[in-house]
Amino acid sequence: MIEPKRSVLAVTTPSDREVVMTRGFAAPRRLVWEAWTKPDHMPRWMLGPEGWTMPVCEIDLRPGGTHRSVWRHPDGNEMTIRGVYREIVPPERLVYTDSWGESATETIDTLVLTEDEGRTTMTLTMLYPTQEARDAALRTGMEEGMGQSFARLDAYATNLR
Numbered sequence: 001m002i003e004p005k006r007s008v009l010a011v012t013t014p015s016d017r018e019v020v021m022t023r024g025f026a027a028p029r030r031l032v033w034e035a036w037t038k039p040d041h042m043p044r045w046m047l048g049p050e051g052w053t054m055p056v057c058e059i060d061l062r063p064g065g066t067h068r069s070v071w072r073h074p075d076g077n078e079m080t081i082r083g084v085y086r087e088i089v090p091p092e093r094l095v096y097t098d099s100w101g102e103s104a105t106e107t108i109d110t111l112v113l114t115e116d117e118g119r120t121t122m123t124l125t126m127l128y129p130t131q132e133a134r135d136a137a138l139r140t141g142m143e144e145g146m147g148q149s150f151a152r153l154d155a156y157a158t159n160l161r
Contacts, residue, residue: 007154009147016131019138021124023150027157029115032122033091035157036111037061045152047071048145063088067096083109098126105133120157122150 010022025032035041043054048071056070068082080101086108087095094111108127113120128134 007151009143009150011143013134013138017128017134019126019128019134019142021122021126021143021146021150023122023154025120025122025150025154025157027120027154027160028118029113029120030091031157031160032113032120032153035153035160037090037094041156041160042069045156046149047152048149049141050148061085061088105129105137107137 007024007026012020012022014020035045037059039057039059042059043057046069047054052071052073054069054071056068058066058068060066063085065085066082067085068080071079081098083097083099083106085094085096087093092113094109096109096111097106098109099106105128107129110125110127112123112125114123115121126134126137128137
């Protein structure tokens with residue numbers, strides 16, 4: 001388990017189909033949960049590398065509800081992700097699917113938030129259908145982009161107080 005005070009993103013591959021990302025945040029988990037699950041908050045931090053925006057963020061937070069986000073780069077490139085919520089236990093656990101693009105591989109993502117003395121530790125487990133799909137995702141620069149997004153989330157959630 002990562003130390004909750006640690007604000008560095010740790011990425012591991014505990015099995016041939018999983019990527020696990022762990023990071024500490026300076027905010028209580030209810031604020032991290034809110035920033036992660038409300039469509040007015042997510043476009044302010046889940047942006048990946050500099051220059052991207054999220055003009056579309058739709059969240060229907062209920063079991064069976066869907067989510068869809070569209071990222072746009074100034075050069076005209078766009079990326080879309082969509083999925084379905086499977087399990088919701090505020091403010092500690094969220095299980096959902098994610099699919100990038102039209103023919104993308106679907107992952108099952110499990111977000112777990114724990115709190116210790118007002119600080120939150122996030123563990124995000126992404127389960128891919130195959131090792132090849134997992135390895136391809138890791139080669140996209142996902143770790144760097146998510147690291148930048150989570151740094152923004154740390155500052156953003158802290159300011160939600």
